[in-house]
Structure formats: structure tokens, C-alpha cells
Amino acid sequence: xNVLLITFSFPPVGGVGVLRALSLAKYLPAEGIRVxxxxxxxxxxxxxxxxxxxxxxxxxxxxxxxxxxxxFALRKGIKKLLTRGKAPRSPSAxxxxxxxxxxxxxxxxxxxxxxxxxxIGWLPFAYPAARRIIRSRKIxxxxxxxxxxxxxxxxxxxxxxxxxxxIILDFRDEWLTTTLELVSFNNNERARQIARRTESEAVNxxxxxxxxxxxxxxxxxxxxxxxxxxxxxxxxxxxxxxxSPRLPAGPQRVDKVILTYMGSVYGTTDPRTLLAAVAELPxxxxxxxxxxxIGHVETPAYRQAxxxxxxxxxxxxxxPMSEAHRQLAASHxxxxxxxxxxxxxxxxxxxxxAGKPIIAAVHPEGEVRRLLDETGAGEWASVNDPAALRQLxxxxxxxVTSEGIVPYRPRPEAVxxxxxxxLTRRYATLLQSxxxxxx
Numbered sequence: 483x484n485v486l487l488i489t490f491s492f493p494p495v496g497g498v499g500v501l502r503a504l505s506l507a508k509y510l511p512a513e514g515i516r517v518x519x520x521x522x523x524x525x526x527x528x529x530x531x532x533x534x535x536x537x538x539x540x541x542x543x544x545x546x547x548x549x550x551x552x553x554f555a556l557r558k559g560i561k562k563l564l565t566r567g568k569a570p571r572s573p574s575a576x577x578x579x580x581x582x583x584x585x586x587x588x589x590x591x592x593x594x595x596x597x598x599x600x601x602i603g604w605l606p607f608a609y610p611a612a613r614r615i616i617r618s619r620k621i622x623x624x625x626x627x628x629x630x631x632x633x634x635x636x637x638x639x640x641x642x643x644x645x646x647x648x649i650i651l652d653f654r655d656e657w658l659t660t661t662l663e664l665v666s667f668n669n670n671e672r673a674r675q676i677a678r679r680t681e682s683e684a685v686n687x688x689x690x691x692x693x694x695x696x697x698x699x700x701x702x703x704x705x706x707x708x709x710x711x712x713x714x715x716x717x718x719x720x721x722x723x724x725x726s727p728r729l730p731a732g733p734q735r736v737d738k739v740i741l742t743y744m745g746s747v748y749g750t751t752d753p754r755t756l757l758a759a760v761a762e763l764p765x766x767x768x769x770x771x772x773x774x775x776i777g778h779v780e781t782p783a784y785r786q787a788x789x790x791x792x793x794x795x796x797x798x799x800x801x802p803m804s805e806a807h808r809q810l811a812a813s814h815x816x817x818x819x820x821x822x823x824x825x826x827x828x829x830x831x832x833x834x835x836a837g838k839p840i841i842a843a844v845h846p847e848g849e850v851r852r853l854l855d856e857t858g859a860g861e862w863a864s865v866n867d868p869a870a871l872r873q874l875x876x877x878x879x880x881x882v883t884s885e886g887i888v889p890y891r892p893r894p895e896a897v898x899x900x901x902x903x904x905l906t907r908r909y910a911t912l913l914q915s916x917x918x919x920x921x
Contacts, residue, residue: 483514483515483516483622483623483913483914483917484515484516484518484619484620484621484622484623485510485515485516485517485518485621485622485623485624485625485913486518486519486520486612486615486616486619486621486623486624486625487503487506487507487517487518487519487520487624487625487627488519488520488521488608488612488624488625488626488627488633488636489503489519489520489521489627489633490521490522490525490549490601490604490628490629490630490633491503491521491522491525491527492504492507492519492521492525492544493531493532493534493535493537493538494530494531494532494534494535495525495527495530495531495534496527496528496529496530496531496534496800496802496803497527497528497529497531497745497746497777497800498744498745498827498828498829498832499629499654499828500534501534501719501722501828501832501902502627502652502654502694502719502828503519503521503627504534504537504538505720505722505902505905505906506625506627506906506909507519507538507539507542508537508538508539508722508902508906509902509903509906509907510906510909510910510913511539511541511542513906513907513910513914514910515910515913515914516541517542517543518542518543518544518545518615518619518621519538519542519543519544519545520545520547520608520611520612520615521544521545521546521547522546522547522548522549522551522601522604522607522608523546523547523548523549524548524549524551525549525551525601525604526551528746528777528778528800529800529801529802531802531803531804532802533802533803533804534803543619545611545615547604547607547608547611548607549601549603549604549607549608550603550604550606551600551601551603551604597672597673597676597677598631598632598673598676598677598680599629599630599631599632600630601630601632601633602632602635604630604632604633605632605633605635605636608633608636609636609639609640612624612636612640613640613643616640616643616644616647621647622648622913622916622917623647623648623649623650623689623913623916623917624640624647624648624649624650625650625652625913626649626650626651626652627652627654628651628652628653628654628655628657629654629655629657629661631657631661631677631680631681632680634651634680634681634684635680635683635684637649637651637683637684637687637688638683638684638686638687640687641687648689648690648913648916648917649687649688649689650688650689650690650691650692650912650913650916651684651685651688651690651691651692652692653691653692653693653694653698653702654694654719654828655694655698655825656693656695656697656698656701656702656824656825657677657681658674658677658678658681658705659701659824660750660822660823660824660825661749661825662674662677663749664748664749664750681705682705682706685702685706685709686709688713689713689916690713690714690715690912690916691713691714691715692715692716692717692909692912693714693715693716694716694717694718694719694825694826695716695718695824695825695826695849696716696849697823697824697848697849698716698824698825698849699714699715699716701824702714715912717905717908717909717912718826718831718900718905719826719828719830719831719900719905720831720835720900720901720902720905721831721832721833721834721835721836721900721901721902722835722901722902723835737770738770738771738772739770739771739772739814739815739878739879739882740772740773740774740812740813740814740815741771741772741773741774741813741814741815741816741817741841741878742773742774742776742809742810742813742815742816742817742838743773743774743775743776743777743816743817743818743819744776744777744806744810744816744829744832744833745776745777745827745828745829746777746778746779746780747775747777747778747779747780747781747784747785747788747819748779748780748781748784749781750820750821750822750825751784751819751820751821751827752781752784752819752821752865753784753787753788753819754783754784754787755843755865755866755867755868755871756819756843756865756868756871757787757788757790757791757795758868759868759869759871759872759874759875760773760791760794760795760872760875761791762868762872763872763875763876764876767875767876767879767880768794770879771794771875771879772793772794772795772796773794773795773796773817774796774798774809774813775788775795775796775797775798776798776799776800776801776806776809776810777798777799777800777801777806778799778800779797785797807832807836810832810833810836810838811836811838813838814838814839814878814882814886814888815838815839815840815841815860815878815888816829816833816836816838816839816840816841816860817840817841817842818830818833818840818841818842818843818844818850818860819842819843819844819865820842820843820844820845820848820850820865821845821865821866822845822848822850823845823847823848823849824848824849825849826849826850826853827850830850830853831900833859833860834857834859834892834897834900835901837890837892838890839859839860839861839888839890839892840854840859840860840861840862841860841861841862841874841875841878842854842860842861842862842863843862843863843864843865843871844862844863844864844865845864845865846862846864850862856893856896857892857893857896857897857900858891858892858893858896859892859897861874861877861878862874
């Protein structure tokens with residue numbers, strides 16, 4: 483079976499956003515599936531990671547096309563200008579009053595060109611490349627993994643060109659309910675209408691729609707009740723083998739209890755309630771605590787709040803995945819922050835694979851809380867409850883022994899079920915079922 487995997491970002495682009503596509507390319511060939519990857523040659527990225535590129539099997543063919551997207555730093559600068567560096571506005575909040583001035587109208591014009599998201603500039607290159615690859619490589623099925631969500635527009639276009647071809651939409655994040663405000667440069671009704679229409683057309687064109695959480699799959703089902711329920715499937719994200727064999731066995735005897743956060747800080751990873759809890763810790767507890775943030779802090783308001791709590795909080799910046807895992811291995815806990823009730827950050831599964839107990843500030847009814855309860859991988863408190871978070875931190879610091887040991891008893895079978903290899907096997911079964919239907 484021959485599969486085309488369409489993903490905007492792919493190694494050597496770094497960061498957790500490439501790991502799902504990488505795992506499909508890495509493990510599908512062992513299931514008898516030949517993989518071609520179509521990706522953007524100059525995709526903006528927070529950093530480069532050659533170690534990830536070395537994980538791509540030699541028999542996977544990677545096709546790279548250009549995109550009109552802006553370099554990462556420039557795009558973030560434009561978004562900062564448009565948002566004035568403020569934290570994202572809640573979707574339920576009323577729009578600002580008053581008539582927009584000339585600058586505001588100009589900003590709106592620029593933002594409207596970049597709908598449904600700034601990566602729309604890849605489509606003029608990706609679509610003809612996809613058509614060529616499907617024909618020349620005798621592709622049996624296509625997987626389109628998003629975000630960026632503009633890539634779902636390829637589903638409707640490819641459906642017109644190839645009416646019988648199985649097309650799978652792979653949503654690494656739910657879009658319209660939880661993520662639209664974060665990925666779009668615009669926050670008006672026109673942006674929402676375009677996003678709704680784009681997703682609807684893509685879902686109608688797709689053979690199957692795969693989400694990474696149950697809540698996300700349910701959200702999609704509710705939006706499209708006329709579609710058969712069997713069309714909406716769940717294949718979770720997962721963790722892979724630790725990227726370096728030279729990781730230390732664990733934190734040594736130290737004076738500080740270290741919590742490490744991996745990944746970007748923006749949008750629904752608002753750390754300010756947690757930081758309020760840190761500020762109110764008893765002096766002896768706070769003196770023993772160090773919280774490290776590995777990755778970019780993309781929202782200026784969040785960066786300011788984090789920097790205000792130095793030296794308790796340390797901002798490390800972006801690191802290659804192998805080095806980030808070394809830092810995590812030398813920590814006592816992995817830190818997770820999310821207000822999102824539907825999506826689960828890929829870092830959660832990295833934490834599972836690293837075998838680190840998780841300290842989590844989460845939505846109390848969200849998917850992350852459910853996964854923590856299922857796997858026994860850590861403890862949580864409501865992300866909106868500073869008093870509960872303060873008690874969680876006190877308990878975590880006091881639990882560490884003088885030898886640097888943290889009592890940790892996850893459920894091994896539950897954790898093992900989230901390894902990417904068996905999860906990719908589930909994906910292979912799905913793909914092969916579509917292939918058999920065509921015969």
C-alpha cells in the first residue's frame with residue numbers, strides 16, 4: 483500500500499508539532515505501507531533539530547515544496563503588532579468599542595489576506611505537488627495532518643481530482659471551538675465564517691476524520707450530525723522511545739526540587755494562575771523550588787509574568803529535543819499547564835515516555851485530567867484555582883526525599899498503550915481497511 487502524508491512541518495523542523503507526522507513516517511513502513519511525505523521546504527519553525535531528521539527511514543521519500551509563509555520571527559512580530567502583545571481575548575468577550583482608525587483597518591486588511599491562517603501561502607505549491615505525487619507514485623490513500631488548518635482545503639481539491647481516493651483528515655488539535663482564536667491573525671466574524679466553511683467542505687470531502695482525543699472527536703461529530711458517526715475516529719498522540727541513550731538515570735541529590743516545562747507558552751498555556759500560586763508559597767518551600775521553561779514564550783504578557791518570579795522560574799529557551807529530554811530527565815517532575823478541555827498537548831505524551839511524574843494545572847473536566855487519572859502518571863489541580871495549585875506544589879516539593887527520589891507509581895499497561903508504535907499500527911489498520919474497500 484502506498485500512502486501520501488501531507489504535513490506542513492516535518493524534520494529537520496524541530497518542536498513537538500512534527501512528532502505525530504514523524505511517527506507515522508517512521509512506523510508505517512513496518513506495517514507494509516510505503517510512505518511519501520509532502521512538506522514545506524521553508525516552513526517557519528522555532529528551531530531546527532537534525533536528530534529528528536535522522537529518525538526518518540531511508541525508504542521514506544520526502545517531497546519538499548516552497549511556501550509563501552513568512553519566517554517565524556517575522557510572522558510572530560506581525561502578530562505581536564496586531565495583538566499589541568496582549569494575551570488572547572476570550573471568544574466570549576465583547577469586541578473593543580469605537581470606530582477603527584486607519585492603522586487598525588490596515589491591520590485588518592493584512593489579517594484578512596491570511597485566512598484561515600498564515601500558512602495559506604503553501605497551498606498554491608502543495609496542491610499541484612500532491613496531484614503529481616499521487617499519480618506518479620500510485621498513491622492508495624492520503625493523510626492530511628493539521629494544523630496549520632489551511633491545509634484541510636487540500637481535501638476538497640484532491641477529492642475533485644481523485645473521486646475514489648481515500649482521504650483522511652488528521653486533526654492534531656480541535657479547531658473551531660478551542661484553537662481558532664490562537665492560529666488566526668484575525669478575530670472577527672469573517673474569520674470564523676471562513677474557518678467554519680473551510681472545515682465543513684473538508685469534512686464532507688474526507689473519507690475519515692481522525693482526532694487525537696475523545697472530546698475532540700465528539701465535538702466534530704456534533705458539528706456534522708448529517709455525517710455517519712463511523713466517519714469520526716480517535717487515534718491518540720503518543721510518546722516515542724527516548725531520543726538519547728545517554729540520559730542520566732534521574733535527578734541526583736540536590737538542594738532544589740526541579741519542575742520542567744517543555745514546549746511553547748502561549749494561548750491556553752497561560753501560566754499566570756500557577757505563578758500566583760508560586761508567589762504565595764511559604765518561603766521555605768519556594769526557596770527549594772525551581773521551575774524551568776524550555777521553549778519559546780510567545781505571549782509577551784506571559785513572558786513578563788514568568789520573568790517576574792526569577793530565580794524561582796528559569797526561562798531556558800528553545801532546545802533540540804534530545805537536549806530538552808536530558809533536562810527533563812535531570813528533573814524531579816514534568817510540569818503541564820493547560821486551560822483547554824478538548825485538546826491534549828503532545829508534551830503530555832513525551833512526559834509519559836520520559837517516566838516523569840507530572841504536576842498539572844488543567845481544566846478539571848478536560849482530556850488531560852482524564853488521561854492523568856487513567857494512567858496514574860501524576861497529580862493535578864484546577865488551572866483556575868491558585869489555592870489548590872499552591873497545595874499541589876507544596877505537596878510535590880515535600881514529597882521529594884533527601885536523595886532526590888520521588889515516589890511514582892503509574893499504571894504501566896495504561897502508559898504503554900500510548901507508545902507511538904502500537905498507535906501507528908492502529909492507523910495502519912484503518913488505512914488498509916480503506917484500501918480493501920477499493921478492491
